[in-house]
Amino acid sequence: MKQKIVVLTGAGISAESGLATFRDANGLWEGHDVMEVASPQGWQKNPELVLEFYNQRRKSALGVEPNAAHKALVDLEQKFDVRIITQNVDNLHERAGSKHVLHLHGKLFESRSTKDESLIYPMEGWELNLGDLCEKGSQLRPNIVWFGEPVPLIEEAAEETMSADYLLVIGTSLQVYPAAGLLSFAPHDTPIYLIDPNAPAVQHRRNLTILQEKATVGVPKLVEQLLSK
Ligand code: APR
Numbered sequence: 001m002k003q004k005i006v007v008l009t010g011a012g013i014s015a016e017s018g019l020a021t022f023r024d025a026n027g028l029w030e031g032h033d034v035m036e037v038a039s040p041q042g043w044q045k046n047p048e049l050v051l052e053f054y055n056q057r058r059k060s061a062l063g064v065e066p067n068a069a070h071k072a073l074v075d076l077e078q079k080f081d082v083r084i085i086t087q088n089v090d091n092l093h094e095r096a097g098s099k100h101v102l103h104l105h106g107k108l109f110e111s112r113s114t115k116d117e118s119l120i121y122p123m124e125g126w127e128l129n130l131g132d133l134c135e136k137g138s139q140l141r142p143n144i145v146w147f148g149e150p151v152p153l154i155e156e157a158a159e160e161t162m163s164a165d166y167l168l169v170i171g172t173s174l175q176v177y178p179a180a181g182l183l184s185f186a187p188h189d190t191p192i193y194l195i196d197p198n199a200p201a202v203q204h205r206r207n208l209t210i211l212q213e214k215a216t217v218g219v220p221k222l223v224e225q226l227l228s229k
Contacts (some may be wrong), residue, residue: 001081001130002080002081002164003080003081003162003164003166003169004080004082004160004166005072005076005080005081005082005083005164005166005167005226006070006083006084006085006160006164006166006167006168006186007084007085007094007168007169007170008085008086008087008088008161008167008168008169008170008172008179008183009084009085009086009088009165009170009171009172010027010086010087010088010170010171010172010173010174010179011087011088011171011172012170012171012172012182012196012197012215012223013067013069013070013086013088013092013170013171013219014064014067014070014088014090014092014171015171015214015215016067016068016069016093016214016215016216017064017066017067017070018060018064019060019061019064019090019092019152020065020102020174021171022034022193024226026078030041030053030057032053034147035147037049037050037053037142037146038050038146039146039147039149040146040148040149041148042118042145042146043141043146044158046137046226047094047130047141048130050141050142051128051129051130051141051142053224054128054142054144055126055129056129056191057089057099057108058108058109058123058125058127060128061065061090061092061108061109063127064090064092065090065092065095066093066095066096067092067215067216068180068216068219068220069170069171069215069218069219069220070092070093070095070096070098071097072096072220072223073096073097073098073219073223074096074098075221075223075227076135076158076223076226076227077098077099077134078227079226079227080166080226082098082099082150083097083099083100083160083164084100084101084102085104085157085160085179085182085193086103086104086166087099087104087105087172087176088103088105089105089106089107089144089177090108091107091108091109095214096135098228102153102157102160103153103178104141104145104151104153104154104157104179105144105145105151106143106144106145107144108142108144109122109123110122110123110125110142110143111123111128111132111140111141111142111143112134112140112142113133113134113136113138113140113141114134114138114140114141114144115134115136115137115138116134116136116138119135119136120153121134121140122158125147127184128140128141128142136207137216141188141218143193151179153177154178154179154182156187157182158182159186160187161183161186162181162185162187163187164187164190165190165224166190166192166193167186167190167191167192167193168192168193168195168219168222169192169193169195169196169216170193170194170195170196170218170226171192171196171215172200173198173200173224174197174200174202181210183185183202183205188206189206189207190191191207191208191209192205192207193207193208193209193210193211193222194210194211195211195213195215195218196210196211196212196215197212197213197214198212198214199211212213
């Protein structure tokens with residue numbers, strides 16, 4: 001049986017594709033306070049602004065390509081059972097060709113009913129507007145997990161992590177829970193590799209290797225090393 005590699009990714013893996021991270025610009029996200037555009041309160045207050053914000057994010061995502069780090073993770077499947085757990089809402093892992101991608105914080109290219117959260121619709125283009133309705137007649141919102149909302153896939157992600165032979169953590173500041181707490185689900189002797197030019201501190205772990213590098217440099221290097229094991 002193949003060994004299992006769990007990969008937790010954050011905004012940093014998509015940075016070199018041209019998508020902005022969240023916390024590298026003074027807590028502003030493309031000029032907005034995150035609570036205004038990514039919380040239920042923000043949605044209540046100004047749904048038009050929120051929709052417009054995600055329309056812009058979709059436009060940006062349509063104009064970028066997966067980078068060498070996304071692609072290297074696909075190569076890893078030659079020899080390992082690779083499970084990607086991403087906090088990113090972009091689809092660059094899928095577009096690179098990764099087979100198993102779990103989106104903890106939702107998907108940019110899906111809309112969801114505000115009345116019945118089981119009604120989820122794929123989106124082809126970039127635009128979602130006021131007046132776009134679900135089949136039950138209520139306004140559609142982005143299918144994104146906002147601040148203060150439950151993270152429905154966290155249990156599945158924790159279970160995956162519990163059986164990891166290796167854990168790779170790429171381009172995340174580990175500031176947001178419950179995602180950041182996933183590290184503690186990895187078995188004690190599971191090697192953890194952290195790849196981030198500004199790597200966050202991780203306490204109480206044996207077998208922790210920090211690669212203080214950009215994703216497009218560090219990930220292909222590590223993948224080569226793991227494939228030659
Ligand atoms: N390669 C690798 N890492 C990078 C690169 C790069 N080229 N550029 C920046 N980084 C790192 C930063 O050093 C930082 O540690 O990526 C990390 C980005 O951190 P955040 O902006 O906090 O993004 P993330 O951890 O994904 O945020 C988590 O917060 O806003 C919410 O729901 C949103 O999913 C998001 C969550």
